[in-house]
Amino acid sequence: METYAPNEAREASFMDLPISEPVRKAVAKQGWETPTPIQALALPALLEGEDVVGMAQTGSGKTAAFSIPLIEAIDPKVRGVQALVLLPTRELAAQAAREIENLSRYAPVRPLVLTGGVSIGPQIKALKGRSNQVVVGTPGRILDHLNRGTLRLNGVRYLVLDEADRMLDMGFAPDVGRILSHTPDERQTALFSATMPKEIRGIVERHMHSPRWLKVESETTTVDTVEQVYYRVDARDKTRVLRTLLDAEEKPLAIVFRRTKHGATKLHRQLERDGYRAGLLHGGKSQSQRDKTLAAFSKGRTSILVATNVAARGLDVPNVSHVFNYDLPEDMETYVHRIGRTARAGKEGVAATLVGDAEVRDFEKIRRALPVEVRKTDLPVSA
Ligand code: AMP
Secondary structure (H helix, E strand, C coil): CEEECCCCCCCCCHHHCCCCHHHHHHHHHHCCCCCCHHHHHHHHHHHCCCCEEEECCCCCCHHHHHHHHHHHHCCCCCCCCCEEEECCCHHHHHHHHHHHHHHCCCCCCCCEEECCCCCCHHHHHHHHHCCCCEEEECHHHHHHHHHHCCCCCCCCCEEEECCHHHHHHCCCHHHHHHHHHCCCCCCEEEEEECCCCHHHHHHHHHHCCCCEEEEECCCCHHHCCEEEEEEECCHHHHHHHHHHHHHCCCCCCEEEEECCHHHHHHHHHHHHHCCCCEEEECCCCCHHHHHHHHHHHHCCCCCEEEEEHHHHCCCCCCCCCEEEECCCCCCHHHHHHHHCCCCHHHCCEEEEEEECHHHHHHHHHHHHHCCCCCEECCCCCCC
């Protein structure tokens, strides 16, 4: 596996990469100066047409790492789907599509988003209506289109499996296998995953051509700027403690994680009753509700977002100042994903975990597995 040590004295630059002028300009427009570590590793290989397996988390800049070569791979003169990006959730699909749009703003490739949770009719119309060269979607809905014959993938030359471990966790493995069988063998494939369980190695062996294995040395790079603390609290006191912590901040933009829909709904109601402007995001909400909630939070119209894991996976809202683990995350991986919602793109953030008596043991397990220190902290005096 090729690795990249973040403190290695290697000055990577977008200028050194074989990127076309319109994409170079779009990168500059994004305000990006240097490639992130995973980009420094993956861009040269993907731009050369190689298959890549990248171990990278959200927040690492992996979306651009696969989007830039994708844009470069599209032949504007050829009709039909040339590139397909598969991701586990609607939000991630929307985010990836936005990144592709941004990075192709001076030579647009116009991705079509095909995800579940919205009616299929308009998608079928969109598939008929224009030449769709890039499709971004979730496995269930893509397969649905393939089964209906509304989508053809026999011209796909560039395929991305993003958050592959998450897609497997969500039971998408059979769907992904079926979708891949609709694409030609002689395509380029990029797979990104935060972890590399056996099943993913199996997919790589079956579906990829001698890929380059790439990994950023320190998996904590993206969360290095998150200050991680925890508070020992009485479980019945968590809401009051949360309020105290929120009130102690000048202008927090905070995501509060709860384990269940019910728990999130209850906490959201309580916070609103207490006069906070809060949004609620969980898997039971419709797509348009989710979009509205997210837009309000991104724009700062609500300053608190109460969310469950599934809804917040991969969320990329800039300027999130705090992540609160109201309920303990299930495991270390979930912990890292949750706290990665703050301190995006080099900014600073705080991740605070509220640990009740019954959670001490599980939290210790997570804490020990982390390569960084999570500091025990006392509550502000008024608590
Ligand atoms: P991702 O891991 O793809 O979710 O990206 C995390 C965030 O980093 C996104 O907000 C990107 O816009 C941003 N980003 C991606 N590449 C760069 C870069 N080279 N420099 C600065 N920010 C970047």
